Amino acid sequence: MKKIMLIGLVLGLLAVGCAPNLVSYPPPAINLVVVKGLQNFKISSQMPSEEYGAAFKNVIENNKNTAVVYQEKSFPIFNQMYQKYQKKDFDGMDVLIAKAKISNKEWNDSYLTLKNTYEKLGEANKKIGNVTIKTKTEQLINVSKECIEEMLETINTIRKFLDMAEGYNRSRIEKNLSFLTKENEQKYNNIAESLHRSEDGLNKKWMYSLEISIELNKLLNNYR
Amino acid sequence: MKNLVLIGFWIMMLLWLNSCAGTYKHIEVEYPPLSPYAKYKAISLEVVSPKDVNKEEMKSFKELIIRAFQKRGISVVDDIERPKLVVEIMELSKESVIKRGIKWALAIYIGGPWIQNTSNAVTVKVSMKDKGKVIEFKEFQEFKESIRDWEDFKKTVANRIADAVYFAY
Numbered sequence: 001m002k003k004i005m006l007i008g009l010v011l012g013l014l015a016v017g018c019a020p021n022l023v024s025y026p027p028p029a030i031n032l033v034v035v036k037g038l039q040n041f042k043i044s045s046q047m048p049s050e051e052y053g054a055a056f057k058n059v060i061e062n063n064k065n066t067a068v069v070y071q072e073k074s075f076p077i078f079n080q081m082y083q084k085y086q087k088k089d090f091d092g093m094d095v096l097i098a099k100a101k102i103s104n105k106e107w108n109d110s111y112l113t114l115k116n117t118y119e120k121l122g123e124a125n126k127k128i129g130n131v132t133i134k135t136k137t138e139q140l141i142n143v144s145k146e147c148i149e150e151m152l153e154t155i156n157t158i159r160k161f162l163d164m165a166e167g168y169n170r171s172r173i174e175k176n177l178s179f180l181t182k183e184n185e186q187k188y189n190n191i192a193e194s195l196h197r198s199e200d201g202l203n204k205k206w207m208y209s210l211e212i213s214i215e216l217n218k219l220l221n222n223y224r
Numbered sequence: 225m226k227n228l229v230l231i232g233f234w235i236m237m238l239l240w241l242n243s244c245a246g247t248y249k250h251i252e253v254e255y256p257p258l259s260p261y262a263k264y265k266a267i268s269l270e271v272v273s274p275k276d277v278n279k280e281e282m283k284s285f286k287e288l289i290i291r292a293f294q295k296r297g298i299s300v301v302d303d304i305e306r307p308k309l310v311v312e313i314m315e316l317s318k319e320s321v322i323k324r325g326i327k328w329a330l331a332i333y334i335g336g337p338w339i340q341n342t343s344n345a346v347t348v349k350v351s352m353k354d355k356g357k358v359i360e361f362k363e364f365q366e367f368k369e370s371i372r373d374w375e376d377f378k379k380t381v382a383n384r385i386a387d388a389v390y391f392a393y
Contacts, residue, residue: 094251095251097251098251098253101253102253102254102255102256105253105255105256105390106256108259108390108391109256109259112259112261112262112393113259113261115261115393116261152393155391156391159387159391160363160366163367163384163387164367166380167367167369167370170371170376171370171371174371174372174373175340176340176341176342176370176371176372177337177340177341178341178342178343178370178372179368179369179370179371181368183367183368184367184368187366187367188367
């Protein structure tokens, strides 16, 4: 009987020892140069057509909106989650995860609107005659395509990260050891790392897209 | 008599420990209205399952999937022209009362974290058939969900399926 109880004790200790080794990183932030650049963007009053003008204005406005939704809604929640992880304070984590899911969906919606505005700009661009503006607009659309693809990648990584975070939080509350597998730990750490790395990629591409927008705006300013 | 007291003590300790394990408070997420640019606004749904899956459980799981879609503003329609979401159930099994009883007995007599593990399992393969193409949502193989609360487990997987479609562009 003593031997069997010892086995139970060892199993219990093993269970305590299988606490996951999760790595957390500060949340990705949009480069302030991009945020300020978009906020201070003075759209040219000279446009090759009314349709083109409306489409270009929408591109800039929706870029601004997409940056604001992430930076002002999602980022503070992720940052609060990160601070709590650092202190190992998990109180209210369920509420934060739910809020983060909502803000990620809002970001997803603003991403979709932005994607659509580039398509509209592409349509309007086909109808204009000025070759220089046409070529620069095509360059902007191509560069921005990469940026919005990176954005979608980040949105989906966030979604998967939140699913994993929810899984761990739930297993902590339920005291469920079945979720604490090496496979899940590896998956969590991979997603967290990939989310951390996405900051750099997204900022570089967004910055490049902004630079081309500024160059195009200068061309538009000189348009007669 | 001494043994009886010891067993009683073990039972009390385990009951106390088990009461520490709360139920996860499932927070209902209020979804913003579906974007007019969303790729899938209406889909048809097919749930495929092996014969040994309990029919009642499968029916309730399917209802949960439909509800999760409706909550996100995506309609589930019976229309072959629409993209078809195929949910292949690989495993849908609730831990039996007997198994749970054995775990309790083991925990009481020899100790150990038997009751802190669950054999509840929901494993799915999800793919979308759209315009002759089949897109598989690989994320469902990427990590294994495990939840002790059976109803919550089904609901969570249903929400994940609806989210995968909601975010697919």
